[in-house]
Amino acid sequence: MSPQPQAAVGAPLSRVDGRLKVTGRADYAVDHDIDGVIHAVIVDSSIAVGRITGIDTTAAEAQPGVLTVITHLNAPTLPYRDNAGSNNPPGRRLRVFQDDQVLFHGQPVAVAVATTLEAAQHAASLVEVTYDAQEPSTDLSDHSLPTNTPTTYTRGDAQTALASAAVRLEMTYRLARNHHNPMEPHATTAQWDGDQLTVWDKTQWVIGGTQTELAAVFGIPLASVRVISPFVGGGFGSGLRTWPHVTVAALAARETGRPVKLALTRRQQYFGAGYRPAYEYGIQLGSDPTGRVTATVHDLRSETSAYETFAERGVLPLGQVLYGTPNVSQTYRTVPLDVNTPVAMRGPGFASAAFAVESAMDELAHELGIDPIELRLRNEPATDPSNGQAFSTRRLRECYATGAREFGWSDRDPAPRSTRDGDWLIGTGMAAGVYHTLRAAAQASVRLNADGTALVQSATSDMGPGTYTSMTQVAADALGLPVRRVTFRLGDSVMPTAPLHGGSLTMASVGSAVQDGCDRLRQQAIQLAIEDEQSPLYGADTDTVIVQGGRLYVSGDPSRGDTYERLLARNDRDSLEVLGSYTPAQSRLTIDAYAAVFAEVAVDARLGLVRVRRMLGVYDVGRVISPKLADSQALGGMVGGIGQALLEHTVTDHRDGRIVNANLADYLVPVNADVPDLRAIYLEGEDREADPIGVKGLGEVVLVGVAPALANAVFHANGRRVRDLPITADALL
Incomplete structure (x- = not known):
């Protein structure tokens, strides 16, 4: 923790982004206006397991405004290379429009792309799909079904101790499947510029999640994918991996050569994203x-x-x-x-x-x-x-x-x-x-401007806990600035790297990187001041200088002080910049x-x-x-x-x-x-x-x-x- 006075941390501040949200000015995944944007609507399978025997898109493609209907019959082959470091579980992740296999009810089997959302919705309703359906297995209570290799843990001898216990109880508890149901449905806006892909996505993992997955799916370098996610309308964990609709949006944008918006309906949320298992x-x-x-x-x-x-x-x-x-x-x-x-x-x-x-x-x-x-x-x-x-x-x-x-x-x-x-x-x-x-490794860039304001950035996310606000509080105290003079930005893969936004690790990880960067920048400013012959702090002991309200002064002698603005102006500096980092130590x-x-x-x-x-x-x-x-x-x-x-x-x-x-x-x-x-x-x-x-x-x-x-x-x-x-x-x- 910074030795600075703690004026912001611990204070019950209102959200710094609250006004944007309550006035509707916070831009979510499909709120971004892009010239020439078109719309995509997914067609879902109506069976749980089997194969597609036919798809008739004639009526859909004949509708005004419809640009294309993409299915496994006309979609290009996608690389789907391995993406180490992603949050995908073991197995073979779903490859959209790559074959005729259906693995669950609601799987994407086609996407209608049109100049308006209404035209895309109507076209999707006209796509006719026929199947060779098999009987699905969807009931966890069926104990005749095979199971995967179990995970086990033992200490002591539980069976022997249980047999000799004075009191023995045996119970079975059952928990239903739960769905996240955040206010904002999962959605993506995708745009290609040559081989460069930009997506505005609802995600809880900007770099290791959406960026990594799309680079793997399309076989392009990580640097060729930019992910932007400044606001997430709730997640509860549903945004911790990249779901098939993100690939569908990017594919539709590439095939049409135009930016595409795709949002799941509330119904599609129940099979287009994950859930808490039963x-x-x-x-x-x-x-x-x-x-x-x-x-x-x-x-x-x-x-x-x-x-x-x-x-x-x-x-x-x-x-x-x-x-x-x-x-x-x-x-x-x-x-x-x-x-x-x-x-x-x-x-x-x-x-x-x-x-x-x-x-x-x-x-x-x-x-x-x-x-x-x-x-x-x-x-x-x-x-x-x-x-x-x-x-x-x-x-x-x-x-x-x-x-x-x-x-x-x-x-x-x-x-x-x-x-x-x-x-x-x-x-x-x-x-x-x-x-x-x-906790996980994280970075945060910190820039102190000549006007005494600061900009702090990290590629983390904020699905609602108030990341903008809490990081601003940490930065304000470490820099010795009022909260109103600190801006924290997040949700862009071009920013310093950050881990997934989940597991209660954001504050510990990104917050520690913010603390590190702001502490180092404050020390850099102090060092600049004590070496500046024109500064009232010239020759002071660095350990005695603190910063409060943007003013550097000697502890115990408040009259001997300087300001960030005067310090940078005298030294002809537009800004001071530091990259803060945090790597969790083994404990x-x-x-x-x-x-x-x-x-x-x-x-x-x-x-x-x-x-x-x-x-x-x-x-x-x-x-x-x-x-x-x-x-x-x-x-x-x-x-x-x-x-x-x-x-x-x-x-x-x-x-x-x-x-x-x-x-x-x-x-x-x-x-x-x-x-x-x-x-x-x-x-x-x-x-x-x-x-x-x-x-x-x-x-x-x-x-x-x-x-x-x-x-x-x-x-x-x-x-x-x-x-x-x-x-x-x-x-x-």
Whole structure:
């Protein structure tokens, strides 16, 4: 951290890009106006698996304004070379319009390109496709289906310990498939200039994602692809890889010689991009009579596509590190199905595992008659049980204590169905959460202008957490400038490199690069001043000079000072420039973020309806750069958890692989009426073992533990344990 006065970091600032967004002046992927732009609309397959036997584009191509219809019959062969470093899972990624094979319902089989969007839409509706369809396999609950090679983890002897345990429980939890449904649908505008491709894309990974994928698909150098993504209208993980429509847009632009806009419809979002996979999570748990858990056996199954193997890396660690269980056995199998490939969704893996693990802990607490918080305290490890490492910080005990005090946990009657409010049964529940602290190499350029303003740039993204604002705060304090005099820009592959925007790693990674660059530039300015004979700071000790409000002065002697503007003018400099960088150091400590989530629900005793009354989250996430942005993340995570626990459920017709509820009328997400009193508390502190600015990441952990806290509250209210998400009224009748 900079030794500078911290005026911006820690302040509840409003978003610096907020006015652009609320006035509609923020340009998203298809908002960019380009001369001669045309429109493309994808035609989706109506079967889940089989082959195309014929495509008739005659009627479509005869329509006014239609320029072409591209299919596998007339598309050029695309190189699709390997692209090391991408976020694609193992397997053979979908090659659009390269053969007659259909791998999932909704796969792109053609694209209509026309001078207007309406003409392209009409043309797409006139394309006639015939198929030789096969019976699809889309049902995860079919245990006769083959599975991929499992991922396993063991410590101790779980089976022996389980057999000798005084208390043994065996449960199976099921989680429905969830879709991201961000406000902005996935969309791309593509333009070629000779062999140079520029795309304006909705992406969470500008350089390693979209740029890398398009260079590989078209067999061109990375430098020949420019990706621009200044604003992303929500992502939740759906933009962490490059989906086929991006290639379709670029192909259509190349084939027509004109810039092309292509946006997925809301319906196409359900098979044109990924999703959180469905899970079956079996867990066996053994403990002694005091609640000390001696053994757990985890048996997981999740869906993946048949052409790629998507396995969530985060689904196993939670069961390894959250509690100090000496004997653990985990087996994780993915089931190849005739579906499109899943992708990370907020709290990936950890959020799914937390529902099973934290529900099982609540079931054990009820079985033993132990308070759920006390049970967790009795199983709290002193060191990381998966590897014996010490924790950088692990303040779950403090999270529990703070949450219990602020929520009024001691007021609850532990007996299920013991509290009523008229026809409503009232219940409270809690759960713990953990998410690993990820960091990656990043760079940021910093330029101090002669007028005393600064420009900071990095090719990161911002899907909504407030990256523009938080980076501006870090830069302002490190440079000693007011926030209004600092501009942060992002989302362009010509800017300094940045990692993917996900996994709660942006603040730690890009923020540390911004800090480094601004610290170095400030030191460069100070050095220039103390060597400048005309400066009041000439000959001063560099360690005594600080900068505040754009003014350099000696600590303890504020009258002896200079300004950035005067300094640069005297030295005939238009600017000072530095490239900041960050590379995460190896640590022998375990670095994680933690959460304790508390919930109160009401269940209608006659109808089984569930209403959330209030929620509280308490978080150990290191240093909080912006409290207002943190609240946005934490409360948003709780809202997402309400959806996961009570509403969201992708329904597939297993006869043909069609997603039945591919719209926001039938795929339910929380609305204002579903969102009650939500509150977040952040433990004060920082974690310098994690990164130079002391943050541990917030955006993912705030979802982990929400669904089980709600499920546990529903059990306390109703007395009926529901092990399938979402919890619906029929399960409580």
